[in-house]
Amino acid sequence: MDYSLNEEQRGWQMEARKFAEEEIRPLSLARDQIADPKDTFDWEIIKKGSKLGFRTLAVPREWGGHEADFVTQAVVMAELARGDSSVSKTFSQCWKWSHLIAASCTKDQKERFLKPFIADDMFVLGKGGTEANAGSDNRMPPENDPKSGWKLRAERQGDDWILNGTKMFIANGSVAKLFFVDARTNPDANLREGSTMFMIPKDTPGFRIGKVFNKRGWRFYQNGELIFENARVPHANVVGEVNGGVKARATDKSEFGDIELAANALGICDDAVGIAMHFARNHKRAGKLVIDHQLVQLKLNEMYMLTEALRSFVLRTAWERDRKMPDLGNNVLVMNYSQEVVQRVTRANMDIHGPEGCMMNARVDKLVRDAMVWTHLAGDTVQRVKVVKRLPLTTG
Amino acid sequence: MYDLELTPEQIEIRDAVRDFVTREVKPAATDPARLEPFEKPLMTGLLDQASQMGLRTLGLPEEAGGAGADLLTTCMLLEEIAVGDVDLAVVLGETALLVREVYGAMSVTQRQHWLPKFESDDRFHVALVARDDDAERGWSYYQAQPVDATAPGTPMLTAVRDGKGWVVNGSAPFVSNAPVAGLFIVRAKISGAPGTVTLLLARDAQGLSIDEPLPAFASGNELARWHHGAVAAVTLKNCRAAEADVLVAEAAHRMHASLGGRHAVQMAAINIGVARAAYEAAVDYAKMRWQGGRHIVEHQAIGMKLADVAIQLEAARGLTWKAAWVADHPAAIGNRSINDLPWPVIARTFTAEALHRATLEAAECFGAMGVMRDMPLQKYVHDTLVLRHSVDCDLASPLVVAEAVAGFSRKS
Numbered sequence: 001m002d003y004s005l006n007e008e009q010r011g012w013q014m015e016a017r018k019f020a021e022e023e024i025r026p027l028s029l030a031r032d033q034i035a036d037p038k039d040t041f042d043w044e045i046i047k048k049g050s051k052l053g054f055r056t057l058a059v060p061r062e063w064g065g066h067e068a069d070f071v072t073q074a075v076v077m078a079e080l081a082r083g084d085s086s087v088s089k090t091f092s093q094c095w096k097w098s099h100l101i102a103a104s105c106t107k108d109q110k111e112r113f114l115k116p117f118i119a120d121d122m123f124v125l126g127k128g129g130t131e132a133n134a135g136s137d138n139r140m141p142p143e144n145d146p147k148s149g150w151k152l153r154a155e156r157q158g159d160d161w162i163l164n165g166t167k168m169f170i171a172n173g174s175v176a177k178l179f180f181v182d183a184r185t186n187p188d189a190n191l192r193e194g195s196t197m198f199m200i201p202k203d204t205p206g207f208r209i210g211k212v213f214n215k216r217g218w219r220f221y222q223n224g225e226l227i228f229e230n231a232r233v234p235h236a237n238v239v240g241e242v243n244g245g246v247k248a249r250a251t252d253k254s255e256f257g258d259i260e261l262a263a264n265a266l267g268i269c270d271d272a273v274g275i276a277m278h279f280a281r282n283h284k285r286a287g288k289l290v291i292d293h294q295l296v297q298l299k300l301n302e303m304y305m306l307t308e309a310l311r312s313f314v315l316r317t318a319w320e321r322d323r324k325m326p327d328l329g330n331n332v333l334v335m336n337y338s339q340e341v342v343q344r345v346t347r348a349n350m351d352i353h354g355p356e357g358c359m360m361n362a363r364v365d366k367l368v369r370d371a372m373v374w375t376h377l378a379g380d381t382v383q384r385v386k387v388v389k390r391l392p393l394t395t396g
Numbered sequence: 397m398y399d400l401e402l403t404p405e406q407i408e409i410r411d412a413v414r415d416f417v418t419r420e421v422k423p424a425a426t427d428p429a430r431l432e433p434f435e436k437p438l439m440t441g442l443l444d445q446a447s448q449m450g451l452r453t454l455g456l457p458e459e460a461g462g463a464g465a466d467l468l469t470t471c472m473l474l475e476e477i478a479v480g481d482v483d484l485a486v487v488l489g490e491t492a493l494l495v496r497e498v499y500g501a502m503s504v505t506q507r508q509h510w511l512p513k514f515e516s517d518d519r520f521h522v523a524l525v526a527r528d529d530d531a532e533r534g535w536s537y538y539q540a541q542p543v544d545a546t547a548p549g550t551p552m553l554t555a556v557r558d559g560k561g562w563v564v565n566g567s568a569p570f571v572s573n574a575p576v577a578g579l580f581i582v583r584a585k586i587s588g589a590p591g592t593v594t595l596l597l598a599r600d601a602q603g604l605s606i607d608e609p610l611p612a613f614a615s616g617n618e619l620a621r622w623h624h625g626a627v628a629a630v631t632l633k634n635c636r637a638a639e640a641d642v643l644v645a646e647a648a649h650r651m652h653a654s655l656g657g658r659h660a661v662q663m664a665a666i667n668i669g670v671a672r673a674a675y676e677a678a679v680d681y682a683k684m685r686w687q688g689g690r691h692i693v694e695h696q697a698i699g700m701k702l703a704d705v706a707i708q709l710e711a712a713r714g715l716t717w718k719a720a721w722v723a724d725h726p727a728a729i730g731n732r733s734i735n736d737l738p739w740p741v742i743a744r745t746f747t748a749e750a751l752h753r754a755t756l757e758a759a760e761c762f763g764a765m766g767v768m769r770d771m772p773l774q775k776y777v778h779d780t781l782v783l784r785h786s787v788d789c790d791l792a793s794p795l796v797v798a799e800a801v802a803g804f805s806r807k808s
Contacts (some may be wrong), residue, residue, distance in 0.1 A: 003583035030617055033613050035434055049711070080456075135764065137688065140688065142688045143689070144689045146691040148687075148689065168764075169764045170517035213764075214770060215767050215768060215769065215774075215779070216768075216774040217767060295795075296791075299791070352780075353783070353788075356619065357569055358569075358610060358621065358627050359615075359622050360619065360620050360621075360782075361619065361620075362618055364612060365620045368781065370758070372767055373767055375756070376762075376763060376767045379759070385697065
């Protein structure tokens with residue numbers, strides 16, 4: 001066994017740590033406290049991070065990216081999240097879909113979309129599946145209701161497709177230049193057999209961004225409403241095959257999305273641990289250092305224990321994906337585990353701090369709010385149920 | 397004898413408050429225009445309406461024109477108000493409690509002076525300026541009892557004898573109800589002598605000033621507001637009080653000793669109200685939302701969450717009502733009907749932890765909408781988190797129970 005990172009992985013880790021500490025962290029709280037969700041985003045940090053390679057980390061070398069392996073991606077996401085979880089997610093959201101471009105798009109599509117994506121520091125990616133009445137149903141379509149799932153309609157008209165409908169809560173909604181959008185191309189078939197994925201540039205006629213959602217946590221991260229009113233998209237923008245939208249995504253075997261959330265959670269835990277330890281060693285309560293109280297010692301122990309266990313699970317899972325080992329559901333299990341860990345660790349940090357009169361340390365509170373997102377934006381319970389089909393008969 | 401039956405009067409007033417909350421408070425409190433901004437000014441119009449219903453004078457004896465409500469009835473009604481808005485419940489609860497206790501401690505002359513002012517004005521609330529709310533308060537377990545004037549935790553206020561009266565100086569950074577109070581009950585350390593003096597000061601007393609309510613973020617965005625109700629700093633500068641404004645020392649001592657426990661039980665009841673609002677929203681939504689080929693309430697994963705929330709709510713209410721009943725019937729401990737335990741701490745700490753988790757479960761039923769600021773679920777979660785980590789409830793507070801069980805006393 002060997003737990004060490006290689007030189008390249010370590011290099012990316014150090015670069016990300018430095019960037020998070022020097023650039024992301026100083027703006028994190030101020031951005032979190034901007035009331036209007038449209039104004040929390042900051043292009044400067046995206047441009048700076050892009051120049052360091054964080055936006056294009058996952059793109060293959062032949063297309064001008066860095067082709068970082070999954071272990072590197074996990075390590076970088078955790079380091080960036082230590083500075084601000086939602087800034088880290090803004091970068092990694094681009095990796096998720098650059099995986100898809102690399103895996104499923106034609107050479108022409110790569111020329112038209114991957115090249116400008118590589119070249120432009122302000123080119124970020126988004127993906128739209130969720131609708132007002134299609135959330136869990138998209139992840140786990142019920143057998144008795146073939147019409148469930150997204151309703152956004154796409155109809156062929158010559159060389160174009162006409163799209164009508166609305167997507168909700170879409171990541172990078174108000175800032176992305178390119179979206180991958182799931183649409184119903186055969187309303188009589190179920191989701192798997194009747195939907196197609198389209199690439200939608202931001203300036204597509206008939207397409208616009210509606211509301212930007214106002215969230216309790218991850219406030220930097222933009223979740224928007226995508227509105228299609230007779231939006232016209234060329235057939236050349238179909239990803240994979242018509243009525244093969246679900247399969248198009250399945251060609252990306254990485255299951256990156258699930259590792260992504262777990263690695264990001266790890267960064268929040270690292271941040272919380274650092275804040276708690278610093279506070280406990282530098283503040284006194286009742287005449288002794290906070291860390292000298294047994295209650296606090298037990299909480300710190302819990303925080304370290306859970307964080308290190310999560311780190312092992314995240315890196316092991318990333319390593320399994322790099323080696324293309326049999327998929328036994330670990331990528332989902334680690335995401336589920338990260339939800340529990342990130343919420344317990346951030347709460348323990350709050351326990352250690354306690355209120356300051358009628359105020360609370362704002363970053364301690366922010367981490368708890370960010371951690372809450374894990375229950376709500378990742379389909380956590382649905383994934384827990386869904387993964388059971390993939391689990392092996394025994395463990396170990 | 398064990399009797400949980402409410403009187404017809406209790407049921408009647410509970411239903412009236414529930415109706416008021418459903419019709420007036422909830423629609424205002426859950427309006428996205430109020431939910432989304434960080435600043436949440438007190439809804440004073442609704443506060444006045446609640447006062448007109450008698451909720452401000454709940455604790456005042458009937459002979460003095462109040463409802464003479466016991467703690468159990470008060471808790472029942474605070475829960476109902478908190479289903480609508482936690483801040484209204486905290487302000488009303490504070491006034492109801494303080495006016496009850498201070499009435500008990502006042503002389504006949506003092507009652508004649510203050511009661512007409514209190515009763516004639518629906519906007520007349522009461523505040524207690526008695527503790528130093530500094531950073532240490534989050535770890536109050538480790539402090540000596542604040543009753544002892546020489547220990548930390550007593551006010552940063554000092555009183556100097558001046559002829560027949562007193563001159564008070566100092567400030568308190570976080571005073572509940574300060575923005576709306578007409579009467580300030582001020583406890584100050586006696587300068588150069590042991591002990592404290594408790595004074596009754598009017599809002600317009602010369603030398604008494606009240607800051608603006610605390611903003612959502614402070615100290616260069618390093619601190620976030622973490623309280624309910626209406627809180628502001630109070631400063632006293634050469635503030636003079638006549639001998640007639642002084643509470644008799646023994647009566648004041650009894651009042652201060654009684655406040656903490658009753659306050660904790662009331663906060664538990666308010667906590668139940670917040671979690672109940674989340675629960676009721678989740679039940680309604682789960683019956684309506686259709687995913688996975690059925691209403692989501694029919695999925696085991698959702699059903700189990702709702703069941704757990706319901707169980708936690710009932711357990712918390714059982715403990716809180718018991719703690720209130722014990723406060724209303726102190727003889728029950730003396731005659732060995734009830735264990736001699738710090739019931740307010742037991743009710744408060746159990747409720748805070750159990751109902752924070754329960755509120756998270758209720759929010760989970762809403763999927764992504766559970767974290768959206770134009771929906772109330774994220775606010776309920778935040779409110780229960782504040783209740784879990786606030787003055788009388790923190791990581792260390794359950795240790796008070798350990799002391800009682802084992803019969804040891806912490807070092808001061």
